[in-house]
Amino acid sequence: MGNSDLRSLASISEIPFSELEGSVVAVDAHNWLYRYLTTTVKWTNDEIYTTESGDEVANLIGVVQGLPKFFEHDMVPIFVFDGGVTELKDDEVERRREQRRDAEKQLEEAKERGDSVAAARLEARTQRLTDVIQTTTRELFDILDVPYVEAPAEGEAQAAYMNRIGDVDYVGSEDYDTLLFGAPRTLRQITSKGNPELMDLDKTLTKHDITYEQLVDVGILCGTDFNDGVRGIGPKTAIKLITAHGDLFSVLEARGKHVPHADRIRELFFNPPVTDNYEIETAITPDVAAARTYVTEQWEIDASEVARGFERIESSIVQTGLDNWG
Amino acid sequence: MFKAIVSASTLRNALDSVSVLVDECKIRLNEDEFGVRAVDPANVGMVDLTLEAAAFESYEADGGVIGVNLNRLEDIAGMAGSGDLIHLELDEETRKLHIQVEGLSYTLALIDPDSIRQEPDIPQLDLPASVVIEGAQLNRGIKAADMVSDHIALRVDEAEEAFYIEAQGDTDDVDLKLEREDMIDITVGAADSLFSLDYLKDMNKAIPKDAEVTIDLGEEFPVKLHYEFAEGLGHVTYMLAPRIQSD
Numbered sequence: 001m002g003n004s005d006l007r008s009l010a011s012i013s014e015i016p017f018s019e020l021e022g023s024v025v026a027v028d029a030h031n032w033l034y035r036y037l038t039t040t041v042k043w044t045n046d047e048i049y050t051t052e053s054g055d056e057v058a059n060l061i062g063v064v065q066g067l068p069k070f071f072e073h074d075m076v077p078i079f080v081f082d083g084g085v086t087e088l089k090d091d092e093v094e095r096r097r098e099q100r101r102d103a104e105k106q107l108e109e110a111k112e113r114g115d116s117v118a119a120a121r122l123e124a125r126t127q128r129l130t131d132v133i134q135t136t137t138r139e140l141f142d143i144l145d146v147p148y149v150e151a152p153a154e155g156e157a158q159a160a161y162m163n164r165i166g167d168v169d170y171v172g173s174e175d176y177d178t179l180l181f182g183a184p185r186t187l188r189q190i191t192s193k194g195n196p197e198l199m200d201l202d203k204t205l206t207k208h209d210i211t212y213e214q215l216v217d218v219g220i221l222c223g224t225d226f227n228d229g230v231r232g233i234g235p236k237t238a239i240k241l242i243t244a245h246g247d248l249f250s251v252l253e254a255r256g257k258h259v260p261h262a263d264r265i266r267e268l269f270f271n272p273p274v275t276d277n278y279e280i281e282t283a284i285t286p287d288v289a290a291a292r293t294y295v296t297e298q299w300e301i302d303a304s305e306v307a308r309g310f311e312r313i314e315s316s317i318v319q320t321g322l323d324n325w326g
Numbered sequence: 327m328f329k330a331i332v333s334a335s336t337l338r339n340a341l342d343s344v345s346v347l348v349d350e351c352k353i354r355l356n357e358d359e360f361g362v363r364a365v366d367p368a369n370v371g372m373v374d375l376t377l378e379a380a381a382f383e384s385y386e387a388d389g390g391v392i393g394v395n396l397n398r399l400e401d402i403a404g405m406a407g408s409g410d411l412i413h414l415e416l417d418e419e420t421r422k423l424h425i426q427v428e429g430l431s432y433t434l435a436l437i438d439p440d441s442i443r444q445e446p447d448i449p450q451l452d453l454p455a456s457v458v459i460e461g462a463q464l465n466r467g468i469k470a471a472d473m474v475s476d477h478i479a480l481r482v483d484e485a486e487e488a489f490y491i492e493a494q495g496d497t498d499d500v501d502l503k504l505e506r507e508d509m510i511d512i513t514v515g516a517a518d519s520l521f522s523l524d525y526l527k528d529m530n531k532a533i534p535k536d537a538e539v540t541i542d543l544g545e546e547f548p549v550k551l552h553y554e555f556a557e558g559l560g561h562v563t564y565m566l567a568p569r570i571q572s573d
Contacts, residue, residue, distance in 0.1 A: 022368050022370075285570075318569060318570055319368075319370060319522060319567065320370075320548075320567045320568055320569065320570055321369040321370055322369050322370065322372055322446065322449055322548060322567045323369050323449075324567065325451060325547065325548050325567065
């Protein structure tokens with residue numbers, strides 16, 4: 001999820017969709033799907049996305065609702081799925097599992113109390129990517145000819161890498177950690193109404209007159225997915241300290257503090273496991289009829305729930321490249 | 327070796343046809359012609375330009391390739407009146423292009439051709455339909471379409487022997503119909519393709535209004551636009567990839 005402290009440091013500006021036409025975006029799949037899952041689960045009767053055998057596939061509604069936005073604005077998404085959990089993150093993952101179990105308990109209680117607002121909020125938090133969701137999302141992407149890549153570890157790290165080497169124009173994520181993974185340009189709020197936000201790494205560094213390595217150190221001081229921040233150090237202070245002392249270790253020494261595994265955490269940002277095993281296909285030709293059958297017949301989703309989304313996918317028009325011809 | 331004298335209007339027409347698509351290009355300085363082939367970064371639009379040696383007042387070249395920043399070169403050419411002559415001479419040692427316009431001397435630093443995108447291969451397309459119209463007619467259709475939409479359909483109606491330029495916006499529609507007698511020529515065939523107006527508008531900017539434009543079309547296929555300038559000694563072919571309805 002990353003640390004939203006970074007927001008106050010990042011250079012963020014609004015960018016109209018018209019400027020994004022023709023661009024390729026590496027989208028953090030988990031992060032993207034999560035946004036649609038939470039809204040679907042919050043506002044839709046669960047019978048609509050539950051099969052007779054009890055599988056919950058709200059993700060399929062999410063995919064059909066979310067994709068038209070890319071097609072209509074002539075953007076090419078390539079979705080990046082998280083791979084194995086990074087070793088270090090195990091504790092963090094364990095902690096989050098605890099939190100979710102708590103949320104599930106609270107959810108039951110809220111339902112019993114009849115507190116529907118609290119219940120809906122908690123329900124969103126308990127949403128997780130089940131194996132069925134993992135598999136069916138990929139299968140639907142295959143039918144719709146939407147490219148995706150399997151990250152060896154962190155999806156954000158993989159997306160940032162693809163952006164850094166110039167294979168994609170933007171990373172799509174709500175997560176501020178993409179900055180720490182070195183993504184030059186991150187698009188936020190591509191799932192929301194209105195214009196997206198552009199988070200720019202170079203401008204962020206220039207703004208604070210620090211290097212990328214120093215920004216990572218600032219992130220570690222404030223707390224990342226891999227570590228808790230140092231107590232008493234917020235983003236502004238972190239920048240001041242890093243500027244004054246040069247790097248993380250000098251700051252920790254000066255302050256007499258310790259961050260467990262600091263070396264390895266830095267390495268995870270500087271050199272995360274990534275793969276070159278992907279292809280970027282700019283001409284997407286979705287088989288909408290097959291996708292409809294898959295979603296409504298195979299996975300028993302009410303046709304009316306996805307009718308609008310499929311219509312939008314159908315009527316969106318894709319720019320081809322000259323290399324697609326002759 | 328390259329040394330040439332050319333009228334400002336001819337050079338400007340030639341440069342304009344390329345600069346609407348790319349900022350930098352390689353120029354082939356062949357013995358018998360000056361040529362550019364370039365594709366935009368998204369690989370959607372391509373231009374193939376040749377200017378025959380006879381289009382120049384004088385022309386000497388031996389097959390070299392130079393890389394230029396087109397905006398710079400256009401700015402310099404823009405300093406000349408349309409009847410003025412522009413002198414171009416390549417300094418092989420310094421890799422600079424010396425340009426003289428009416429007493430004004432300009433030394434243009436060249437770009438390493440290897441740093442410019444590869445020249446694209448021209449796709450071999452079998453386009454069944456073809457119409458020949460005036461640049462002004464194409465311009466009118468594009469302008470009208472631009473009022474309502476970002477896309478434009480180019481279509482040949484085989485039964486009517488007519489060429490349609492159509493655009494559908496969110497609320498308004500526009501279409502321009504040209505019948506056989508409105509056009510210089512038509513070869514009927516199945517043709518209906520949709521294009522980005524952004525690209526077509528840019529290409530249209532370079533096409534002289536009095537030029538004869540040959541438009542080769544197919545069904546959901548790229549379009550080929552061809553015209554000549556400099557009294558038939560300059561040739562430009564554009565290719566534009568279509569937008570397709572996903573299905």
